Amino acid sequence: MSRRESLPLLLSEELTQKSTTLPLSGLRVLDLSQVMAGPFCCMLLGDMGADVIKVEPPHNGDQTRNSMGFRMKGTDSPGFLALNRNKRSIELNLKSEAGREIFYELVRTADVVVENSRPGVSKRLMVDYDTLEKINPRIVYASISGFGQNGPWSKRPGFDLIAQAMSGMMSAMGIPGQEPIKSGVSVGDLGAGLFSLYGILSAIIGREKTGEGQFVDASLFEAALSLSIWETTEFWALGKSPAPMGSANRMSAPYQAFQASDGLFVLGAANQKLWQALCKTIDREDILLDERFVDNKERLGNRQALVDILNSVFVNDTVENWVSRLLDAGVPAGPIYDFEQSLSSEHVAERRMVQEMAHPVEGHFKTLGFPVKLSKTPQELRQHPPLLGEHTHQILDELGLGNKLKEFESQGAFG
Template identity: 65%
Template sequence: MNLPLSKIKVLDVSQIMAGPFCCMLLGDMGADVIKVETPGVGDQTRKSMGFRLKGDDSGGFLALNRNKRSVEIDLKNPAGLEAFYELVRGADVLVENNRPGVAARLKIDYPVLREINPRLVYASISGFGQTGPWSRRPGLDLIAQAMSGVMSVMGHPDAPPVKSSVPIADLGAGLFCAYGILSAVIGREQTGQGQYVDASLFETALGLSVWESAEYWGTGTVPVPIGSANRMSAPYQAVRAADRHFVIGAANPKLWTALCEVIGRPDLPQDPRFTDNAARIRNRDALIAEIEAEFARANAAHWVDALLAAGVPAAPILDYGEALVSEQAVAREMVLEIDHPVEGRVKALGFPVKLGGTPQQVRYPAPLLGQHTEQVMAEAGLGEMAIQALRERGAFGQPAPQAPARERRTG
């Protein structure tokens, strides 16, 4: 059966993380994603992710670019622009993540492309959005985490600043952008017109700060780091057992009472410091000291089993070496093996959302640079001679060397 987005063609003119992740999500749902890359260079992630594999592309590039085809087009070359505009005519969606102003200089911004294809949904992902006093600042996940407030609440009190190791601003912007794109595509069915989608790393990080903003507006107190604890309930955090830490989530009165029974402290719910959730939050340090004194009597595995048996959410803290091979990850097919033309069989994360009627599939591994240029241009309606003419004019990189003209004989 056709996947839900099988009739949607996407031009991925982005690179590194947020844009490629967005386009990969669309590709996983069946969209025909054409990755437009600079000839001879490609996406920066191909070579800049810190570790290399057998071929020229990094593991990071492979992780963000499955279910795409790659074309090389020189957007700074007039012939390259001609070729690109041909692709735009048949596209449904375009995603770019240049700094604001760059797309206009390249003549691939929304006002230009809308004239070519009024149905185009054009999505831009930037550090701070297309407007506002910060719009021209360079945007990175680190910068967005810093300026959104996220870094101010990470880590532990009185410790140096830390960021989320998982790049939540980058990946979250890709998710939000995909949500905006699909909304615009559905809306196009009513209006017949595409529209502009403006997503940013800053607004993503701020938009995910639900508890922190609620605390600030509700109490007037600026949120501070609280380690693994939760701002809205306690106990809900990592705690120490005899051998290691594990996590508990006693987020309501029933679970709190059950936890106290498991650890042999049925008196704690009557302690004035812990009578309700608000009191437990105010006295969190004392609360954790009381229950950790009991948890120190046995290993984490014992407490996790005992708490789960009593209906209290609890879990060990797994590292990635454990999580990726866990029975749940295996059962949910969260590790895939993909055949790559250079790397051979490589592992990749599976699909985090499952469709029951039209299950996703890996149709393409991450493409080699320019692997599908001829194929995609032919699908756009260009004949072999037209493609060759564009190639000779440098549309797809350095033009083919010209044979020297024969000297004219005289006499």
């Protein structure tokens, strides 16, 4: 008996009862995706109660299981664990007729399919929208790719780095006069996952009116471009591409990082009232009379001179003292924390943004909490990130195919 066969069924009566109170309970999602954008989207659906079945290729599964270069106790990477809670896993060889037969049976029971292969791959595997819509006209099918399903760039690989670069986003990030910098947070990937979620739920609501599902086309490129709100506005208004500004803001000044005696902190005097409060708090009300800084337009045009003056004041005291004084005066300000400081803060603890999850191999591990709180149906960590194929037998039983397990195995359904 394999390790996954010896594990207890995780969609137990107790877990099922927990999920039925959540908003998306009763919704079945087939997660064909890998790495980040699709798995993130499907995890959020699972967090809200959907029954997410992760359909993975045999032997290795989602390639993120073996990524990152470090692990904890088991064979799955922390990156996989972070993106795949509240899901079940079935191993299926979609290159085989038997594997597709099982998948098509799943499609008959499903509401949503999410995939993030390069355009054309799902059609070759015969799991594309046109094929599945004939099996289940109510299916909502989301494809997440690098550049969308059409257009001259559509066949290019879907990588966050490339999306940030080609959307224009990278050109506007970094230090002035130096090479562009990629956002360390995967904005394209995670943004595409969030926009896909928005599209899926909209299509689900629309299905209540029409009775039909539809195709949702999302991309990393368009996610990165759509999040570049200020930058595209500046380009259209001024006719030139925005340049990098470090930590500064394109629309307000002062609104960036400043140097205190023991480190950096940020403040945002985003309107005239806050600007006046800032000058009063740092005992430099004389600056209010300086023509270079009389309003936001002038401050933006003389930003560096303003930064030099403010830094000459802030360097005389600590981050903690400046932040405290500014907040007391109503001026938004905060220290620049690393992740250790942020994750160990009292605020993160009270907001339950760090939680512990039980796992049959890892024991207990930490995971991020839920970024949106629901008052009447709070989300829960119902199911650990699944082992590869952990629920294959269970799902076949649910489909009424358990008695054909050996037959499917002999036909290569599971690799």
